[in-house]
Amino acid sequence: MERRTALAALVEADRAHLIHPLHFPAEHTAPLVAVEAAGAVLRDAEGREYIDGLASLWNVNVGHGRTALADAAAAQMRRMAYTAAYAGFSNEPAVRLAERLIRLAYPNLSGVYFTTGGAESNETAFKIARYYWKRRGQPEKTKVISRIHGYHGVTLGAMSATGIPAFHRMFAPTVPGFIHITPSYPYRYAGSQAEALEATLQAEGPGTVAAFLAEPVIGAGGVIPPTPDYFPRIREICDQSQVLFIADEIITGFGRTGRWFALDHWGVQPDVVTFAKGVTSAYLPLGGVMVSREIHAAIAEAPPAERFMHAATYSAHATCCAVALANLDILEGESLVPRAATLGDRLLQGLRTLRDLPVVGDVRGLGLMCGVELVEDKATKAPAVGLGARVLAEARQRGLVARIRAGQKGEDPIGDVICLAPPFVITEAQVDRIVEILREAIQACR
Numbered sequence: 013m014e015r016r017t018a019l020a021a022l023v024e025a026d027r028a029h030l031i032h033p034l035h036f037p038a039e040h041t042a043p044l045v046a047v048e049a050a051g052a053v054l055r056d057a058e059g060r061e062y063i064d065g066l067a068s069l070w071n072v073n074v075g076h077g078r079t080a081l082a083d084a085a086a087a088q089m090r091r092m093a094y095t096a097a098y099a100g101f102s103n104e105p106a107v108r109l110a111e112r113l114i115r116l117a118y119p120n121l122s123g124v125y126f127t128t129g130g131a132e133s134n135e136t137a138f139k140i141a142r143y144y145w146k147r148r149g150q151p152e153k154t155k156v157i158s159r160i161h162g163y164h165g166v167t168l169g170a171m172s173a174t175g176i177p178a179f180h181r182m183f184a185p186t187v188p189g190f191i192h193i194t195p196s197y198p199y200r201y202a203g204s205q206a207e208a209l210e211a212t213l214q215a216e217g218p219g220t221v222a223a224f225l226a227e228p229v230i231g232a233g234g235v236i237p238p239t240p241d242y243f244p245r246i247r248e249i250c251d252q253s254q255v256l257f258i259a260d261e262i263i264t265g266f267g268r269t270g271r272w273f274a275l276d277h278w279g280v281q282p283d284v285v286t287f288a289k290g291v292t293s294a295y296l297p298l299g300g301v302m303v304s305r306e307i308h309a310a311i312a313e314a315p316p317a318e319r320f321m322h323a324a325t326y327s328a329h330a331t332c333c334a335v336a337l338a339n340l341d342i343l344e345g346e347s348l349v350p351r352a353a354t355l356g357d358r359l360l361q362g363l364r365t366l367r368d369l370p371v372v373g374d375v376r377g378l379g380l381m382c383g384v385e386l387v388e389d390k391a392t393k394a395p396a397v398g399l400g401a402r403v404l405a406e407a408r409q410r411g412l413v414a415r416i417r418a419g420q421k422g423e424d425p426i427g428d429v430i431c432l433a434p435p436f437v438i439t440e441a442q443v444d445r446i447v448e449i450l451r452e453a454i455q456a457c458r
């Protein structure tokens with residue numbers, strides 16, 4: 013009884029003072045107040061358990077309750093929690109982490125700049141692209157081409173790159189010079205769609221474009237893996253037009269797709285990689301940008317008048333970097349990246365069995381990120397909009413939490429997509445339970 017009163021008071025104080033990401037009171041009438049978590053399971057204030065179907069926000073990759081990460085943070089905090097990392101200062105965890113990331117990522121990369129999250133990483137990448145072309149004597153190359161349905165964060169520049177209109181509506185205008193093209197989305201568009209980049213480059217003039225930005229697998233926009241020929245062709249087009257290719261691996265990095273970095277599936281190397289989320293499995297906030305040797309040299313060899321005037325107080329935060337190093341120890345020590353591939357296959361196979369349901373239009377995924385797109389009509393692929401939220405509510409009653417990409421009708425249609433990306437430590441039984449719960453939840457919405 014006392015516990016319930018305490019919870020009610022907490023929720024009341026929440027309503028009174030806390031502005032949430034995507035704040036909307038009607039969606040917050042019965043918030044899930046998680047108080048404990050272990051592995052792939054969250055426990056709420058009333059003792060109910062839920063499978064954490066999206067690893068919270070695609071990020072708790074090594075699972076909840078890792079005391080080794082708490083110990084790594086505590087040890088670093090006791091020694092020296094933080095100090096400046098501006099030029100002239102450094103710290104060992106940041107250097108060790110940069111060295112280790114460069115060993116793990118694409119072989120053409122050589123430099124790392126650390127941030128505190130995803131959007132800041134993309135903002136930094138846009139600035140690095142502009143910086144690089146100015147250093148190369150092409151200051152007019154400033155535009156960024158990204159994709160419809162892409163999600164890149166919601167700070168002003170990142171929001172402008174994000175290709176989901178709902179995120180722009182109340183914050184417009186977007187920053188000039190951000191252009192969106194059709195993505196590779198086999199369920200709705202035939203062919204790879206790589207030629208959309210070629211056509212847009214021609215229309216804009218390649219001499220005005222700094223970079224092309226894409227998630228290897230669209231995540232929050234509805235889990236959309238590309239056709240296998242898409243990124244190899246994108247790489248060729250970027251090379252021909254002298255446009256940098258920025259891979260937003262904020263979800264796909266650190267094993268989510270069953271490889272350390274996702275473009276490896278198609279043998280492609282980007283010029284710039286942005287990362288966050290899985291680098292610390294969310295135990296502390298950290299993100300960053302990795303750059304190619306050429307870009308790294310442009311920064312390292314700049315004359316005084318062209319020095320790299322980009323910075324942030326918490327770049328290369330010692331404690332966050334120490335936690336990232338311990339997180340990488342877990343990923344490697346427990347072979348969790350191949351595990352994500354195996355368990356991802358099991359999840360995708362399981363979800364495919366839902367295709368007999370009349371509202372399940374498409375089931376897709378790569379590694380441990382999967383999406384179930386809901387439609388009103390399988391023949392016309394008319395998007396289901398609103399059904400996803402009801403399915404999620406039913407799923408929560410049955411012990412599964414996840415998120416949806418809200419669908420849209422009209423231009424660039426997409427049905428509600430149930431997104432799944434559980435921790436890599438999820439068990440086979442829990443994977444099978446996700447599928448069972450979703451079947452029941454969808455059927456309950458008829």
Ligand SMILES: Cc1ncc(COP(=O)(O)O)c(C=O)c1O
Pocket residue numbers: 069129130131132134163164165166227231232260261262263288
């Ligand atoms: C692919 C991708 N890029 C960028 C971001 C933005 O990251 P953050 O929310 O840390 O700013 C996200 C967040 O979900 C993401 O999924």
